[in-house]
Amino acid sequence: MSTPLRVANVSGFYGDRLSAMREMLDGGDVDVLTGDYLAELTMLILGRQRSTDPAAGYARSFLTQLEECLGDALSRGVRIVSNAGGLNPRGLADAVGELGARLGIPVRVATVSGDDLMPRLAQLGSAGRLRAGDRPPADGDGVPVDGEFPDVLTANAYLGCWGVVRALQAGADVVVTGRVTDASLVVGPAAWHHGWSADDLDALAGATVAGHVLECGTQATGGNFSFFTELLDADPGCLDHIGFPLAEIAADGT
Numbered sequence: 001m002s003t004p005l006r007v008a009n010v011s012g013f014y015g016d017r018l019s020a021m022r023e024m025l026d027g028g029d030v031d032v033l034t035g036d037y038l039a040e041l042t043m044l045i046l047g048r049q050r051s052t053d054p055a056a057g058y059a060r061s062f063l064t065q066l067e068e069c070l071g072d073a074l075s076r077g078v079r080i081v082s083n084a085g086g087l088n089p090r091g092l093a094d095a096v097g098e099l100g101a102r103l104g105i106p107v108r109v110a111t112v113s114g115d116d117l118m119p120r121l122a123q124l125g126s127a128g129r130l131r132a133g134d135r136p137p138a139d140g141d142g143v144p145v146d147g148e149f150p151d152v153l154t155a156n157a158y159l160g161c162w163g164v165v166r167a168l169q170a171g172a173d174v175v176v177t178g179r180v181t182d183a184s185l186v187v188g189p190a191a192w193h194h195g196w197s198a199d200d201l202d203a204l205a206g207a208t209v210a211g212h213v214l215e216c217g218t219q220a221t222g223g224n225f226s227f228f229t230e231l232l233d234a235d236p237g238c239l240d241h242i243g244f245p246l247a248e249i250a251a252d253g254t
Helices: 020-027 040-052 061-075 089-103 118-126 162-169 184-194 201-214 228-234
Strands: 005-009 032-035 079-082 109-112 174-177 246-249
Touching: 005 020, 005 184, 005 201, 020 032, 020 061, 032 061, 032 184, 061 079, 061 089, 079 162, 079 184, 089 109, 089 174, 109 162, 162 174, 162 184, 174 184, 184 201, 184 246, 201 246
Parallel strands: 005 032, 032 079, 079 174, 109 174
Antiparallel strands: 005 246
16 A cells, blocks of 8 residues: 655645745655645736737746755655646746756656637637626536637636646656646645546545645635634734645545
8 A cells, every 4th residue: 555645735826925835845744745826817817918928827936936946846756736837837847947957957847738728719609618798507508609709818627637647657746737626736646646546536535625625725724714813812923924734645535
């Protein structure tokens, strides 16, 4: 039976605390660092950036974190999995490779893509697979929308964990994804490490729970605590520097 996998989160959103990656590496032994940088609003921001600069469209703060921590992580065998690729995972992967070359650190970078549906907007619209305005699809079907889509900045499908699994199986040190489900950043490494298949539903479900918690960053470790005033009454500085979450995932998904 494989040993538990220690997965640490280093970002819950684009603009989160840059020191998180360093803090998690310094805090103890970890096997994988994961970071969630995307939300619907973030995709809009990245879409606007890409509309003016085709080379943009990814979370640049990820590179800032890597500049300080890439060498340390790779020397310890720590893999890094992040959705910071946003709308341009290939561009971010190239930037990571360039950063490694500048620092003198050989780094194997893989991308997970296929989520960008912009080239298929007209096809999806005419087939009724898009929403029109704020009208929700009925019984799983969308509303046929013909013509051009000049105001659409992004259109993405949520991918799952198996692209991440294949990237790690191929030996990637850093995996950069586009829009995947948030939990996939954790489920992917767990499935890779423990050798799960798509039929290992209980194990995958357990890792999905861990992934949903970890991707929230410090919102899961006190940032969204309803009774925070009680904590502050007892210790006024206790929420000044909330720690990021970590999970140990066993072979059965617990």
